[in-house]
Amino acid sequence: RKEVEQDPGPFNVPEGATVAFNCTYSNSASQSFFWYRQDCRKEPKLLMSVYSSGNEDGRFTAQLNRASQYISLLIRDSKLSDSATYLCVVNRWQAGTALIFGKGTTLSVSS
Amino acid sequence: ETGVTQSPTHLIKTRGQQVTLRCSSQSGHNTVSWYQQALGQGPQFIFQYYREEENGRGNFPPRFSGLQFPNYSSELNVNALELDDSALYLCASSHRQGRGNAGELFFGEGSRLTVL
Numbered sequence: 585r586k587e588v589e590q591d592p593g594p595f596n597v598p599e600g601a602t603v604a605f606n607c608t609y610s611n612s613a614s615q616s617f618f619w620y621r622q623d624c625r626k627e628p629k630l631l632m633s634v635y636s637s638g639n640e641d642g643r644f645t646a647q648l649n650r651a652s653q654y655i656s657l658l659i660r661d662s663k664l665s666d667s668a669t670y671l672c673v674v675n676r677w678q679a680g681t682a683l684i685f686g687k688g689t690t691l692s693v694s695s
Numbered sequence: 696e697t698g699v700t701q702s703p704t705h706l707i708k709t710r711g712q713q714v715t716l717r718c719s720s721q722s723g724h725n726t727v728s729w730y731q732q733a734l735g736q737g738p739q740f741i742f743q744y745y746r747e748e749e750n751g752r753g754n755f756p757p758r759f760s761g762l763q764f765p766n767y768s769s770e771l772n773v774n775a776l777e778l779d780d781s782a783l784y785l786c787a788s789s790h791r792q793g794r795g796n797a798g799e800l801f802f803g804e805g806s807r808l809t810v811l
Contacts, residue, residue: 588737627785627802628738671737682728682751683800685737 586687587611590672593689601662605689607655607672614674614684617648619657622669622688631657631670662693698722699788699803707809708776716771716806720788726750727769728800729761730785738785744769745791773808781810 590607597603609617617634632639634646634655645658655672672686698721708714720727726745730738740753744763758774767788773780784807787800 627804629802630799677751682740682743682753683730683738684740685730687735687737 585610587684588672588674588686590686590689593691595689595691597662597691597693599662599664599693599695601693602658602660603662603691605657605670605672607686609653609655609674611674611676612653614676616675617655618673618675618683619646620671620673620685622671628671628685659691664693664695667691667693699786699801701786701803701806703806704804705807707811709811710776710778712776713772713774714776714808716784716786716808718769718771718786718788718803720767720769721801724788724790724801725767726789726791727763727767728787728789729769729771730787731755732783732785732805734782741771776810778810781808783807
């Protein structure tokens with residue numbers, strides 16, 4: 585079993601749709617949690633950190649459930665520019681930062 | 696632009712050869728990490744360097760090695776290349792204070808290696 589598992593996708597949605605991505609992680613010692621975005625043939629970029637209290641950044645809402653070892657990302661009012669691969673990421677290392685990435689879920693928003 | 700630069704951007708090697716990839720970290724960053732991203736997969740952690748020493752390693756064989764220089768730039772060396780080493784190699788820099796977690800990682804655009 586992979587340490588970070590995501591919905592396989594791809595997700596194909598129309599503009600304006602709400603889409604949710606789910607992710608589970610297996611190592612309960614994981615320290616911190618993130619969603620990264622990666623455009624085609626580009627480097628990953630931090631989208632947002634994820635906290636147990638839930639956090640929101642504009643149209644994006646992330647949630648962490650430590651008991652269930654579950655992470656989610658909700659995108660409201662999807663835009664064409666949201667088309668990308670979304671990577672669920674955990675950092676399981678106290679002495680530094682070793683990010684463990686999921687395989688990624690591809691989102692395609694169409695007009 | 697993250698300020699992290701990698702070279703070369705693309706290269707082609709044959710099985711058994713050796714390759715060196717280079718990374719210049721963002722100004723003020725003291726930690727460099729390397730990741731391998733195969734096609735259709737998420738990046739996989741290779742190792743991290745802090746203060747010129749390897750500070751953690753993922754599940755990669757010893758033929759993957761690295762260096763960090765006093766100016767915090769870094770190299771990734773891969774010996775005895777195999778076909779499965781074909782991937783995008785990403786360097787990420789961050790700033791770590793003391794024993795705490797390093798801050799946000801900033802990735803370079805990567806070096807795309809093809810092994811024939």
